[in-house]
Amino acid sequence: MTERDDAGWDYRSVAPDWVSPDVDLRTDVAHSARVYDYVLGGKDNFPADRAAAGEFVKSLPNLSTSMRANRNFMVRTARVLAAKHGIRQFLDIGTGLPTAPNLHEVAQKVAPESRIVYVDNDPIVLVHARALLTSTPEGRTAYLDADLHNPEGILESEQLRETLDLSQPVAVSLIAIVHFIADDTVVQDLIDRIMRPLPAGSVLALSTTTADSAPEEVHAGEAAYKANGIPLIARDKSTVERFFHEMELLDPGVVLVHHWHPDDEAAALDDAHVYMYGGVARKP
Template sequence: MTDGMSSFAPKDLDLKTHLPHPARVYDYLLGGKDNFEPDRVAAAHLVSRMPNTATSMRANRNFMVRVVRYLAAEHGIRQFLDIGTGLPTSPNLHEVVQEIAPESRVLYVDNDPIVLVHARALLVSNPAGRTAYLDADLRDPDGIMSSPQLRETLDLSKPVAVTLIAIVHFIPDEEEVHRIIHRLMDPLAPGSVLALSTITYDGSPEEVRGAVEAFNSDGMPLMARTSAQVAELFDGLDLIEPGVVRVNHWHPDEDARVPDTHVHMFGGAAIKP
């Protein structure tokens, strides 16, 4: 699919390693190595306010794995538009769905240069399928939907699953998030799916408020919702059972056995009628 990272990561790319970045903070908390001192300091600040952050993030990553596996196995989805991909973390989305259907196609999108630099690891597709990477911002949904990378990877006449996993909380404007979701879902065929997860106040509002304050004071805008607000993000779509729930309750497996008090993410998946 690609001849190397130089094909999409310019040599003069400024990674701003003196500042914390959400993708690298998340990578650190998941046990990854693609992070720098300011990311680790911000992660420690976050954990000081929300002690179970790492468990919550791991539960979120496991939710991503279960939801895409379910969509591939139970709903026959073969195309995925994953926005806010993050740094490569095993298993990556395409590895999960191509295990079920090798012909699956995935377009990964992120706006963080560090993800761009490491995107090569996301492009090791099963030859029967395809993966591609687009360096773009969720706040420009029309740019994403009209990009050559999208047109070359996904066939919009067939269902696509849009996965917004742990990203909408970085856009602290509720109206804008609703607008973005409509712009992404409107061009898609019936049977397409929106799957998302985001940080919520339910259960431990004080801890979550602390996490929001920590991220905001470290220069990374973060907004938490109530689970009712998360459900509104699926307006006009048919929620798949069990609806919008704490992520460890969505079609749980062994890995999902974590105390609810440690999980601060709600999510769900819904079908476009």
């Protein structure tokens, strides 16, 4: 099968050396990273992703507004953590396809020496990882093809150890990823296994789907995602707050993502159009 996306890329011909020819890119089925890319207006998606996105939007008419609000939450958290909390190291798990601005561009604009490790388990994100490796000379970025379900493998990887100093605080971001894990206890265990080895002053920034703001739409959306082979779980506020249980939530706590340190664009959004909670907490 030719694996071409809208931009005319043949994935096999552009795949960097580090992508094994045995990796099956499965462009014939919808994938969360590519659906997200499509809804955000990107080009790295395939007919199956676009068909699925069309189904999701029938249930979730404000999906693109919500996804954009989520992406902008990532941008604001990175900026605030770099500018106001002095964070210089970032571990972004569930990075997604490169979308301007990427996290390292935000952090390095504030502090060029910032170091960022990106992690995703989608081979198509891996193919595009070069766009994430455009660090400033003073800083550094690395990409790791790995799974959130293996926190020890991430923390012990060569790429991470060569990039981050784990004796210094790290901001971990889990942005729009834990809603693909149905079991709350599994999510909690993974968060704890990532955060416990990190030093005091480390931070967790997390966003995840909720039905609190638009219950009918989001419950229908969950069913549409599942029907397309993508398990998606909406969570209420107290469940999301519990994920930060061993940490101190920074102001304003867990809120719909557009309420977290809003800029003008975020402040103008309607709550019913945003299906994501977000929060940032600091390890004492």
